[in-house]
Amino acid sequence: MSFLIDSSIMVTSQVLFFGFGWLFFMRQLFKDYEVRQYVVQVIFSVTFAFSCTMFELIIFEILGVLNSSSRYFHWKLNLCVILLILVFMVPFYIGYFVVSNIRLLHRQKLLFACVLWLTFMYFFWKLGDPFPILSPKHGILSIEQLISRVGVIGVTLMALLSGFGAVNCPYTYMSYFLRNVTDADILALERRLLQTMDMIVSKKKRIAVAHRTMFQRGEVHNKPTGFWGMIKSVTTSVAGSENLSLIQQEVDALEELSRQLFLETADLHATKERIEYSKTFQGKYFNFLGYFFSIYCVWKIFMATINIVFDRVGKTDPVTRGIEITVNYLGIQFDVKFWSQHISFILVGIIIVTSIRGLLITLTKFFYAISSSKSSNVIVLLLAQIMGMYFVSSVLLIRMSMPLEYRTIITEVLGELQFNFYHRWFDVIFLVSALSSILFLYLAHKQAPEKHMAL
Numbered sequence: 001m002s003f004l005i006d007s008s009i010m011v012t013s014q015v016l017f018f019g020f021g022w023l024f025f026m027r028q029l030f031k032d033y034e035v036r037q038y039v040v041q042v043i044f045s046v047t048f049a050f051s052c053t054m055f056e057l058i059i060f061e062i063l064g065v066l067n068s069s070s071r072y073f074h075w076k077l078n079l080c081v082i083l084l085i086l087v088f089m090v091p092f093y094i095g096y097f098v099v100s101n102i103r104l105l106h107r108q109k110l111l112f113a114c115v116l117w118l119t120f121m122y123f124f125w126k127l128g129d130p131f132p133i134l135s136p137k138h139g140i141l142s143i144e145q146l147i148s149r150v151g152v153i154g155v156t157l158m159a160l161l162s163g164f165g166a167v168n169c170p171y172t173y174m175s176y177f178l179r180n181v182t183d184a185d186i187l188a189l190e191r192r193l194l195q196t197m198d199m200i201v202s203k204k205k206r207i208a209v210a211h212r213t214m215f216q217r218g219e220v221h222n223k224p225t226g227f228w229g230m231i232k233s234v235t236t237s238v239a240g241s242e243n244l245s246l247i248q249q250e251v252d253a254l255e256e257l258s259r260q261l262f263l264e265t266a267d268l269h270a271t272k273e274r275i276e277y278s279k280t281f282q283g284k285y286f287n288f289l290g291y292f293f294s295i296y297c298v299w300k301i302f303m304a305t306i307n308i309v310f311d312r313v314g315k316t317d318p319v320t321r322g323i324e325i326t327v328n329y330l331g332i333q334f335d336v337k338f339w340s341q342h343i344s345f346i347l348v349g350i351i352i353v354t355s356i357r358g359l360l361i362t363l364t365k366f367f368y369a370i371s372s373s374k375s376s377n378v379i380v381l382l383l384a385q386i387m388g389m390y391f392v393s394s395v396l397l398i399r400m401s402m403p404l405e406y407r408t409i410i411t412e413v414l415g416e417l418q419f420n421f422y423h424r425w426f427d428v429i430f431l432v433s434a435l436s437s438i439l440f441l442y443l444a445h446k447q448a449p450e451k452h453m454a455l
Helices: 002-029 038-063 068-100 109-126 143-173 183-217 226-235 244-278 281-309 318-330 336-370 376-401 404-414 419-454
Strands: none
Touching: 002 038, 002 068, 002 376, 038 068, 038 376, 038 404, 068 109, 068 143, 068 376, 068 404, 143 281, 143 376, 143 404, 143 419, 183 244, 244 281, 281 419, 376 404, 376 419
16 A cells, blocks of 8 residues: 555656656747647656656655655666666657658658667667676666666766856856956947948948949840950940949958957947846855855866876765764764754755756757757757756766765665766766866957957
8 A cells, every 4th residue: 555655656746747847848948949749748758757756766765755665666667767768769769850851761761760779779889898887797788787878978968067067157157257348348349330330231232233233234134145255344344333243242241240240249238237237236146156166166176186096986975974074173972874864865955956957957058059940859859868868877976975874775776886987987077078168268268358359
């Protein structure tokens, strides 16, 4: 009876997660597009539902909600379903919709979709060769073999996003990195933009007048042909005629300049608004957060470097370790186990909420940047693939943030994986991503004033 009650709780929560994923799909991703393939919407919502269910099971594990045997069963069921979606269903439908957009392959699109899926499976399986994730104890299609490969891809994506976010967040929030923009700068650039637009209009009028004059003289319909006609058109010139090709080249150059000036003007307006916003209370709060995250970024880069150099992986979760150090330093009586359990619950909850929110925001921006009416289905499926791998990898890494007694069931469910490898791999990719982001943002910040002066 308790198993049925536990299962009804899990099914109800999955229905709610599915509904939220469905609404996010309709209200955010596809609000500007017509839904023609409902299978894409179902796959995205199901992937989101089962991804959130894994986080829910982590919370239930810490709080002790549901029977332990019920949690173990739903862990296994959830992992089997999410792996079935990520390894078999989503890649097949991606190949199917890619082939559907190619007219020459319409008649055999099912066959070519299978070929693309088999190609994906080959490279997906070969992914395990250079990494220490294989285990001869398990079968070819065991959960351990699939999770180990999904984990490599997902951890890589997490580390790339985390490295860029750790650097970009303080760069975005801190007013220190804002350019000093005045109203005079904006007015001067707008004046240049208006002058450029006037020059474009003037030159286009000259082209239109020249075309009308040529039409009235019959030069458009009675152009000389042949070799002697070309010689005649070159050697003879009409008084007051315009060199249309040269003027058109000038118009093209001015239009390109106008585009650059418009983008620069919009950037100055945005920077001016950020300067005004930074003077408000909320802006000062985010500025403080920027300094905090900059310290966190430096600390994270330092610790990642230490972990890589000394091949170090923590055995104790950060909360318990931090409380132990504080208690030993202050020399006070403190129930470390009791408080580490509650603080770990809060920390894991914050990590889960921020991970889901941050990923959904990133997916929305990415979708709007590259989607079109033809490619929207393929892109949504790719985002579903990234989302599922991201959340599976989050479970692998969140395990280290949990006290030891709560890691047991996750270790049993995920199998004999090389958990230490994933943490080292995360540190390596995070370090590369963070340093590359620092270099990129430094060059972009340095180039912006030079570009403004050139314009």
